[in-house]
Amino acid sequence: MAEPEVCIYEVGPRDGLQNEPDALPTTAKLELIDRLARAGLRRIEVTSFVSPEWIPQLADGDALCAALQERPGTRYSALVPNARGYERFRAARVLSMAAVFISVSETHNRKNVNRSVAEHLERLRSVAERCRADGVPLRAYVSTAFGCVYEGAVAATRVAKLARELLDLGAAEISLGDTVGIGHPSGVRDVLEAVAGEVPLKRIALHLHDTYGRGLANLQAGYEAGVRVFDASLGGLGGCPYAPGAAGNVATEDVVSLFETAGVATGVDLEALVSASHWLEGTVLGRALPSRVYRARLGARARKARSGG
Amino acid sequence: MAEPEVCIYEVGPRDGLQNEPDALPTTAKLELIDRLARAGLRRIEVTSFVSPEWIPQLADGDALCAALQERPGTRYSALVPNARGYERFRAARVLSMAAVFISVSETHNRKNVNRSVAEHLERLRSVAERCRADGVPLRAYVSTAFGCVYEGAVAATRVAKLARELLDLGAAEISLGDTVGIGHPSGVRDVLEAVAGEVPLKRIALHLHDTYGRGLANLQAGYEAGVRVFDASLGGLGGCPYAPGAAGNVATEDVVSLFETAGVATGVDLEALVSASHWLEGTVLGRALPSRVYRARLGARARKARSGG
Numbered sequence: 001m002a003e004p005e006v007c008i009y010e011v012g013p014r015d016g017l018q019n020e021p022d023a024l025p026t027t028a029k030l031e032l033i034d035r036l037a038r039a040g041l042r043r044i045e046v047t048s049f050v051s052p053e054w055i056p057q058l059a060d061g062d063a064l065c066a067a068l069q070e071r072p073g074t075r076y077s078a079l080v081p082n083a084r085g086y087e088r089f090r091a092a093r094v095l096s097m098a099a100v101f102i103s104v105s106e107t108h109n110r111k112n113v114n115r116s117v118a119e120h121l122e123r124l125r126s127v128a129e130r131c132r133a134d135g136v137p138l139r140a141y142v143s144t145a146f147g148c149v150y151e152g153a154v155a156a157t158r159v160a161k162l163a164r165e166l167l168d169l170g171a172a173e174i175s176l177g178d179t180v181g182i183g184h185p186s187g188v189r190d191v192l193e194a195v196a197g198e199v200p201l202k203r204i205a206l207h208l209h210d211t212y213g214r215g216l217a218n219l220q221a222g223y224e225a226g227v228r229v230f231d232a233s234l235g236g237l238g239g240c241p242y243a244p245g246a247a248g249n250v251a252t253e254d255v256v257s258l259f260e261t262a263g264v265a266t267g268v269d270l271e272a273l274v275s276a277s278h279w280l281e282g283t284v285l286g287r288a289l290p291s292r293v294y295r296a297r298l299g300a301r302a303r304k305a306r307s308g309g
Numbered sequence: 310m311a312e313p314e315v316c317i318y319e320v321g322p323r324d325g326l327q328n329e330p331d332a333l334p335t336t337a338k339l340e341l342i343d344r345l346a347r348a349g350l351r352r353i354e355v356t357s358f359v360s361p362e363w364i365p366q367l368a369d370g371d372a373l374c375a376a377l378q379e380r381p382g383t384r385y386s387a388l389v390p391n392a393r394g395y396e397r398f399r400a401a402r403v404l405s406m407a408a409v410f411i412s413v414s415e416t417h418n419r420k421n422v423n424r425s426v427a428e429h430l431e432r433l434r435s436v437a438e439r440c441r442a443d444g445v446p447l448r449a450y451v452s453t454a455f456g457c458v459y460e461g462a463v464a465a466t467r468v469a470k471l472a473r474e475l476l477d478l479g480a481a482e483i484s485l486g487d488t489v490g491i492g493h494p495s496g497v498r499d500v501l502e503a504v505a506g507e508v509p510l511k512r513i514a515l516h517l518h519d520t521y522g523r524g525l526a527n528l529q530a531g532y533e534a535g536v537r538v539f540d541a542s543l544g545g546l547g548g549c550p551y552a553p554g555a556a557g558n559v560a561t562e563d564v565v566s567l568f569e570t571a572g573v574a575t576g577v578d579l580e581a582l583v584s585a586s587h588w589l590e591g592t593v594l595g596r597a598l599p600s601r602v603y604r605a606r607l608g609a610r611a612r613k614a615r616s617g618g
Contacts, residue, residue, distance in 0.1 A: 181605075184571040185529050210522070212570075213563040213601030217526040220494050246604045254522040261521075262493040292522030295555045296490075 004267035006259055007043060007229045009175075009205060010036050011249060014045040014058065014079055016237030019248055020285070023057040026064050028284045035279065036234060037074045039272035041252070045077045045099065049085035065092030077139060081113075082123065086130050098131055099175075100124050101141035102166070104158050105148035108179070112143070121165060128170040137172040141207060145176035145191060146183030146218070156194035164198035174204055175231055178218060181211025181247070185221035192225040205229035208250050210236065210290070215250035216258050223264075230255055235277035235289030251291030253277065274298065313576035315568055316352060316538045318484075318514060319345050320558060323354040323367065323388060325546030328557055329594070332366040335373050337593045344588065345543060346383045348581035350561070354386045354408065358394035374401030386448065390422075391432065395439050407440055408484075409433050410450035411475070413467050414457035417488070421452070430474060437479040446481040450516060454485035454500060455492030455527070465503035473507035483513055484540055487527060490520025490556070494530035501534040514538035517559050519545065519599070524559035525567050532573075539564055544586035544598030560600030562586065583607065 013033055017024060024032075029046075036044055046068065052059030061078065068076060077097035080089045089098050102120050103109035109117045124140070131138045144151075145159045163174050176191065188206075195204060206222040208215045208231070219230055233249035256268045274297045281289050288295075322342055326333060333341075338355075345353055355377065361368035370387065377385060386406035389398045398407050411429050412418035418426045433449070440447045453460075454468045472483050485500065497515075504513060515531045517524045517540070528539055542558035565577045583606045590598050597604075 182570065184567060186571055210601060211605050212566050213519070213522075213560070214525045214529075214567050216523045217529045217567065220523075220526045220529070246608050247601055251522070257521050258493060258523050258526065261491065262495055292519060292556055296520050299555050 002265035002267075004042075005228070005265050006223070008041060008252060008255055008266055008268060009229055009231045010041045010044045010234065010252060011207070011231050012036065012234040012237045012252065014048050015231075015249055016233040018048060018055050018057050019238035020057060023059065024284055026060045026067065029060070029064055030067055030069075032234070032276070032280060032284075033068065033076075035272070035276040037071050039276060040266075040268040042073060042267065043075050043077065043097075045079065046095075048079035048081070049088040050079065050081045062088055062092065065094050068094045070094055080127055083126050083130070086127050089136075090130075090134065097137045097139055097172075098127065099139040099141060100127055101143060102162070103143040103148075103179075104154050104162055105144040105151045107150035108144045108148050111150070117162070121162075121169070124166075125169060132170050138170055139173045139175060139205075140166040140169075140171040141175045141177055142166070143177045143179045146178040146187050147180070149180050149182070156191045159191050160194040160198045163195050163204070167199050167203065172203070173229065174199060175207045175229075176204060177207035177231075178209050178215075181209035181215065183208070183218050184214060185217050188218045188221040189225055192222060192227065196226070201226040202228065205231060207231040210247040210250045210254070213247070215247070216254060219250060219255065219258070223259075234273060234291075235280060235294050236291040237280070237285075237289060247290040251289075251294065253291045253293040253297070257293040271297075274301075311574035311576075313351075314537070314574050315532070317350060317561060317564055317575055317577060318538055318540045319350045319353045319543065319561060320516070320540050321345065321543040321546045321561065323357055324540075324558055325542040325544075327357060327364050327366050328547035329366060332368065333593055335369045335376065338369070338373055339376055339378075341543070341585070341589060341593075342377065342385075344581070344585040346380050348585060349575075349577040351382060351576065352384050352386065352406075354388065355404075357388035357390070358397040359388065359390045371397055371401065374403050377403045379403055389436055392435050392439070395436050398445075399439075399443065406446045406448055406481075407436065408448040408450060409436055410452060411471070412452040412457075412488075413463050413471055414453040414460045416459035417453045417457050420459070426471070430471075430478070433475075434478060441479050447479055448482045448484060448514075449475040449478070449480040450484045450486055451475070452486045452488045455487040455496050456489070458489050458491070465500045468500050469503040469507045472504050472513070476508050476512065481512070482538065483508060484516045484538075485513060486516035486540075487518050487524075490518035490524065492517070492527050493523060494526050497527045497530040498534055501531060501536065505535070510535040511537070514540060516540040519556040519559045519563075522556075524556070525563060528559060528564065528567070532568075543582060543600075544589060544603050545600040546589070546594075546598060556599040560598075560603065562600045562602040562606070566602040580606075583610075 047061035232252040236251035238248040356370035541561040545560035547557040
């Protein structure tokens with residue numbers, strides 16, 4: 001397999017599962033992560049050390065990490081919302097990257113963590129300092145980077161300023177999120193142009209949602225602007241649970257298929273992803289995953305089976 | 310509403326319905342077309358005058374056209390596969406544009422019409438001559454313009470050559486089709502660059518499928534290259550019937566939402582489309598439509614209703 005030209009950062013076990021209605025058994029999560037790693041995904045965000053009261057779906061983070069198998073070449077990360085979360089992160093020795101989050105939108109940030117953006121940035125400083133002291137690389141998620149349901153359009157200069165502040169705080173990677181999927185390609189280009197003036201694009205990842213079907217259009221705009229790290233979720237896991245069939249994170253299958261078709265190597269085995277989604281959907285989840293590529297490949301497999309091929 | 314900057318050519322009643330497992334009652338089709346026109350769609354392909362044995366879903370084309378209401382500002386068109394189909398087209402006085410189809414791929418063309426591309430082009434000449442004599446504008450669909458399931462990659466120069474031949478035949482508009490959704494943005498750009506050397510891009514439309522989730526990424530590439538006419542199907546109607554949840558034509562809602570969000574006026578009322586899909590899905594179709602925007606808007610409506618908003 002060709003040397004990957006882009007990196008797909010798998011968020012299904014964390015961002016995907018935290019948006020599913022029911023918690024999965026820890027054993028199912030372990031199999032999911034194992035299947036993802038075997039499919040060739042080299043970076044997997046496995047859980048969040050948030051309070052179990054807030055996100056019961058990820059309450060088993062400590063047990064999960066204790067049971068997680070180390071794999072050469074695969075890096076596991078976890079979301080660390082605060083100093084208490086960082087203690088749990090440190091105890092989980094299998095993890096090699098911590099992630100924090102903050103919104104560009106004041107309203108979204110306040111609804112999320114009940115603090116202003118500036119106050120929240122100060123809180124993140126303590127986690128960032130612990131990471132630096134321990135030699136742990138830090139990933140920072142920037143929510144609402146391409147628009148906000150509460151505030152509407154978000155100025156590109158504000159995203160660039162916050163990205164710069166996170167870089168100064170010590171973030172090794174900054175993942176710009178289209179939290180509700182309302183971004184569009186020219187908006188993505190505008191934001192990346194502003195951000196590139198403050199932060200090298202090799203430090204930038206894109207975390208796109210496919211809510212309105214333009215996840216890959218936005219991803220393509222980001223790729224053409226120079227971004228090479230893209231967050232994705234197996235099968236589109238985590239699609240909006242209160243809107244049946246609605247999509248959340250761009251699906252890993254859809255991202256891999258787009259790149260590979262265009263001749264851009266991902267290092268990921270698409271058929272292994274499809275098999276993982278099929279296992280997850282049928283054995284664990286009990287509902288249809290929204291990935292377009294997954295559904296089309298499943299249809300193709302069924303036709304092949306019927307024709308005896 | 311702002312003057313439209315792009316034209317959406319609605320293919321749901323023809324391309325969508327011909328790929329649904331069951332035929333809809335003519336009255337339901339009439340209501341569908343009425344809803345589409347009232348939502349602001351100015352060009353609607355309503356049926357195909359192919360043999361009822363081949364496509365029973367569209368066997369009622371003559372009766373449908375006889376009952377179809379004329380609307381100032383709305384142009385109805387129909388697919389006309391041959392001279393016999395043209396007689397039926399002429400009898401349906403409500404129609405103002407005829408459409409023919411041909412593949413770039415020899416294998417696909419042969420499987421479709423059992424003739425070589427050159428032989429089929431000669432057959433189309435008789436329809437084109439009748440159109441010219443009657444002053445009827447002709448639309449030509451070019452299938453497999455961005456790749457073929459049988460032949461794989463299709464050379465951009467072959468697409469350009471065929472587009473030129475269709476222009477010389479008298480086609481007023483040439484719709485380049487990504488028949489199975491395997492195109493990708495850089496491929497779309499390559500094809501359009503080659504085609505633009507032979508045919509003015511104002512004569513070109515794009516007929517994209519969302520099978521692999523990149524319909525809008527390809528559409529965006531086409532828009533940036535200068536194309537302004539895009540085929541779409543309400544709700545994504547006509548998604549692959551043997552693969553539940555798989556997508557076919559790009560959904561009209563998804564196209565309208567992408568353009569309007571980016572500030573490009575379409576002249577189409579998105580909420581009216583969502584209501585039309587909801588009616589179609591619940592009252593007529595009995596299966597879930599794949600449009601991302603439709604599903605997300607439906608979820609938003611349900612939440613609003615629950616919160617009493």
